[in-house]
Amino acid sequence: MKMLRLTAASLCVASWLVFPAAAGAQGTVLRTVPHSNLAVLDPIWTTAYMSRNHGYMIYDTLFGTDEKGQIKPQMVEEWSVSPDKRLWTFKLRKGLEFHDGKPVTSEDVVPSIARWAKRDTLGQVLDGFIERMDAPAPDTFRLFLKEPCGFVLEALGKPSSNVPFIMPKRIAETDAFKQIEEHIGSGPYVFKRDEFKPGALAVYLKNAKYVPRKEPPSGTTGGKRVFIDRIEWVLALRDAQTQVIALQKGEIDMIERVPFEQIVPLRAEKSIDLVIKDPIGFQYIGRFNHLHPPFNNPKVRLAAIAAFWDQEAFLKAQIGVKDLYKTCASMFTCGTTYATTAGSEIQSKSNMRKAQTLLKESGYDGTPVVILKPTDIATINKLPDVGAQLLRQAGFKVDVQAMDWQTMVGRRAKKDAPDKGGWNLFFTAVVAPDTWNPIANFGLSGACDKAWFGWACDEKLEQLRAKFARSTDEAEKKKLASELQARGFEIGTHMPVGEYVAPSAVRKGVKGLVVGPGDFYWNIRKEN
């Protein structure tokens, strides 16, 4: 008997030693390394792309943007516009339900739009048009506008930060400048708050009650069908080299963004596929600070834009893999509706001699240009060096200041003079939806203090943006977008320095990745 007890006890200890306690049936699990850390769980409170991606996991949207940039209904079944274009009526589709089991009604939609409109740039513009909103029936809501507005659907279906996600009324009524505490949506996945370890792991479970649309998935539209039971965002795995080895070994299934230097070796790896989920991709821009010398002088800005004519130099240095980048002199992402070459001759057809002449004519006094260089962001850290060299060739004095990205983020928000902790020029990468139309394109704002960092101040730009916002005629909108870009180049708001796509790496059995401007996890299947 004693022997039996001893054996049983030994077996218990041995099983604890060998088998994981939590080895329960979890169904299909997809482990992925997101492109960054997830910190803020409120996608309306911040514009961080990771918070946006978290939002797409658990919330749904009224409209969405497909892979071709077209707006299509998502939670909305049908809608109509009054002849005077001032009353918009929307009807929700059937079967929408929040993760807590309560139905989605128009009572939830109205405060969700109201909260988003207080934070989002496009939302704020739309808010200026809205006279009031109401919910005459549980499945119907209405927008009453003060005057016709040309981008109602574009705003409600915008794919990138801030996305107008629909939340339950009690959550949506949270002050727009306070973060929400509950994370309940009606989207394809349910957030496992109890398993969330900031900086380590975020877990999402399949929302079995989600009713997808019938259409095939495309961008943020169509049927969001879920074939994975559990998605794990491995937030702790931040080291690029370890990520790749873990993928090769099958410990993870996907890396959202592969560092460019890993592309060539990974292409030779048989167990891994490189997938371009977002073929429109990103635009590189250089942004001037319009407040301080030398770039408070438009002629100096034009000289710099002319010096940056060689986009290939930027792209070759930063990305290096020829098929992942392209030159594009449009301020609206190439390949999208409003892309144009209007006014871009200064950059696309200029050369260094032109830049030198322009600089001489501008009366530039040799004030050094302070360029911010974020050393820790592998997708943009070489752009400042190329920019500095081109500026030197044009006759500028340049001071490249190296720092980490977060220091740069703090510093570019400062309006102080460059020698007192401010700046003159920085480079960044912007996702296509943030540049593809005149209102979303924050670089083209001329709203002075309210404009994006650099604080461009131009009445004509603002007039053109306002006209664009009011226009409901597509031909006129295109014309206005061209005029706006021409004005942007004329006064030198910023300059595009090329575009690129960022491949994801997946294990061979991972299929069905949705194409669109973001990282979406519906429709993904894991085959053995």
Added chain:
Amino acid sequence: MLATIPVLAIVAVLVFLMLRLTPGDPAAILAGDAANTEQIAKIREGLGLDRPLIVQFGIWARDIVSGDLGESFYFKMKVTALIGQRLEATLSLATLTILFAVSTAVPLGVLAAWRFGGWFDRMLMGFSVMGFSIPVFVLAYILIWVVSLKLGWLPVQGYKPISEGFWPFLRHLILPSITLAVIYVALIARVTRASVLEALGEDYIRTARAKGLPESRVLIRHALANAAIPIVTVIGIGIGLLIGGVVVTESVYAIPGLGRLTVDAVLARDFPTIQGVILFFSVVYVVVNLLVDLSYVFFDPRIRY
């Protein structure tokens, strides 16, 4: 023991001031890329960063006295909860590292002293130089490539809590512990060798050998016991240094511990978390040193406090 209070107070003031003098704005980081100046200002106000420095310090100091390390700007969680979440991983890594380092380095150091000038001694000294010289991340990549990728013996990355089984827990920590331990093996082995070598020249060793005691007893009971104080001291210092080492090791092996939390907090300029973690590390360091001091009484009964 009372001396720890001013030490911690000085650490608290220095950390608070240094963070405020470091460039970087937590509000701008939280706001995201597309935010404008107005939105950032609102967030700054919400975090209380627009208040005078002295007011911010007063609030923080008051909370600390009541045992509250504040709330993380970045993760929106209590700093004590964040530390609690990460403590097991770091504690496990540190404990395994120290166990591995001590159990390897002390015998090696004693053997090298015993065979002073011989091939084993020279090899150990050569290894020590190598151990000091190889950066932790280089060693980590080599181990991952050989042991995990080529041989497939151990996982590349990650951490399993002990509640999920001892073997999964251990196999995820073997490579990180070895990576982190190498430098401590080098350090402790050298100090052990030097201390034991000194002890072996003492009269009581000659007496012990003259009495006909076996060499192993002479080495362990007489030489090593008398050489213990410098060894224990260096182990104590090693635990302090380990705090720096876990930052890199946890990053490479994706271990969600306090080291990785510190990196995240620094990158995000998450003031409350950085302050809390550094204060916590300071307490650990002070306690370890206190324990080392107290252990002297055990190794040398002549010492009294």
